[in-house]
Amino acid sequence: MTDRPKRRYLTGTARAQLAADLRPKYEAGTTVRQLAEETGYSYGNVAELLRLAGTEMRPKGFQPKNGVAQ
Numbered sequence: 001m002t003d004r005p006k007r008r009y010l011t012g013t014a015r016a017q018l019a020a021d022l023r024p025k026y027e028a029g030t031t032v033r034q035l036a037e038e039t040g041y042s043y044g045n046v047a048e049l050l051r052l053a054g055t056e057m058r059p060k061g062f063q064p065k066n067g068v069a070q
Contacts, residue, residue, distance in 0.1 A: 008040070010049075019053035026050055 010018060022035055030038075036046045050057065 015049070016052070019049040022046065022049055023053040023055045026055055 025035060032043055032046050032050065036043045039046065
């Protein structure tokens with residue numbers, strides 16, 4: 001059996017703060033997948049956090065014209 005990393009759960013203020021921190025990165029062009037890799041949370045969790053922050057989501061498969069802002 002392999003050791004898996006312990007899951008990190010976000011609640012309350014920490015959840016709202018991460019959502020607020022992710023929103024400007026996403027709006028600058030970073031993808032949900034890139035944010036998930038950066039934070040260690042799943043694609044679904046990151047997308048949920050972005051929606052929680054009131055982010056207008058881009059259509060799936062959208063490619064920014066000027067590349068991804070980092």
